[in-house]
Amino acid sequence: MKRRSLLAAMAALPCPAFAQSWTPERPIRLIIPFAAGGSTDVTARLVAQALGERLGQPVVAENRPGAGGNIGAEAAARAAPDGHTLFMAVSGILAANKALYKTLPFDPLRDFAPISQVAVIPNLIVVNPELPVRDLPGLIAYAKARPGQVNYGSAGSGTSLHLASALFAAKAGIALVHIPYRGGAPAATDLMAGKIQMIASPLVEVIGAVQAGQLRPLAVTTPHRSALLPEVPTVGETIPGFAIPLWNGIVAPAGTPIPAVNRLSAEIGAALRSDALLRRLAEQGSEPAPSTPEDFANFIRAEIPRWAEIVRVSGATAD
Template identity: 45%
Template structure:
């Protein structure tokens, strides 16, 4: 009888242990959620992150708090999330930098973009833009190329950081246009824009959303977008290929990820809230105003996208000669 009672007690304990976590997960979230944006405030990823976080807070009934952890081309913040407790309370605003380029830029990447994360939602894709300070003499890409060829290594360009998509955009431009410029990395687009607008650095490769207002206000002059089609928000700005840089195409994207091992039901709740956020008319209108193209895809499509992007960008990184080791 004692053995039977002991066995029943063990069985009941196991049943309770199984039920309690499940209930806790079904009640998710019961506390604020941290959304790590792996770039400085003021950039494109930060802009998208804050718009989505505010709307997700309403959907989830808990605050989604943005935590900017800039550094190492997005890898600092991404690594922190990959190592976080897989409970859904720490998530990442991932980008092409963290989930496509890092795998090729480093011989020993600090994380695996596929194995170390659970996909939540693919939010938007974003064109990049080549822009200059309005006092800079080049009015077009053709004039910029001519100026750079006449004065090799005399000019510098800014980006949101070493190993970022914008760094790669600049290196690919140098390779295809056969010109030289010195790269000046910043910890995010925000600080880079401040120096370009202020005239300390003449040239920038940036995400279109963070440069939209400075371009509209005349603080920057857009020379070309980096996608194969013109941006709807700036129909008069040519593409790089139209401007004579054959074979040029880069862009970026923003997506949400959780640490690997996050329970599926938690991921499902985060997915539902994220997709509701980008479907909200007010959020969608604001995103479209700054040139972001809404995707609104779930975990399966995002996972497939990440795997495809890792493969797609490996030869581009090699061709550009960009390495972070």
């Protein structure tokens, strides 16, 4: 998102001064559907701290990983809709999983009240430096010569790491083996240890390892190069038209009172406009994308068919 467009979008958000009719009565629980240390966890905790300071109540992070985020999503959907339970959702859970799983223990549209989108995050294809490839064409050639012998990790079936890698393999015409983990951080740890060979990870989870020379970056999955790694090409520069960015946002259980939804959305938007949080997200390569509840709901509706097509083309399955 261009800076001018971002500022215009932020200006359109509700002002906290007009959303004061609801106040939390106790600490708020923020359910995070992946393991600690991953992209979703890092961003959620930054937002939780800033939101808690604005609300005057702690926002307590609770990791509930497993099943591609569905375990945490089900827990959030079944929580009391009183404004004191929030869920840090991602594109896989609210959009892709509907096409990946035959049955879900929740409905992404019916069971949640959208509050605000939070950020857009590029995925970065990285390999272990011991792998004898230095760029994306080299990885494709290496994998074509070894069908079914190159594996990749993910944060679980149906996550953006899974779908980005599966779509890349499908578009490149190569056969890769999927190794699901319970979060992106453990997948990155095993990649550095040489137990797997590749991941398409949210940039925030691997930027430190890349800068330390522990992982080799090959390409970003977004339409444009990352400002943090301008020398790293996009996948689209090798495979024209390829783009699969990750997004996240905060929702509450369906039935959460509208005053609570509006107050929470306004405060999240204000936090994302703060210099401190803007700087922290930029350091991770993330682009803040706050929205109104209505805009986030419309965005999710539009994303479900788009991700269904990504699932279809990639051939990815989760059941």
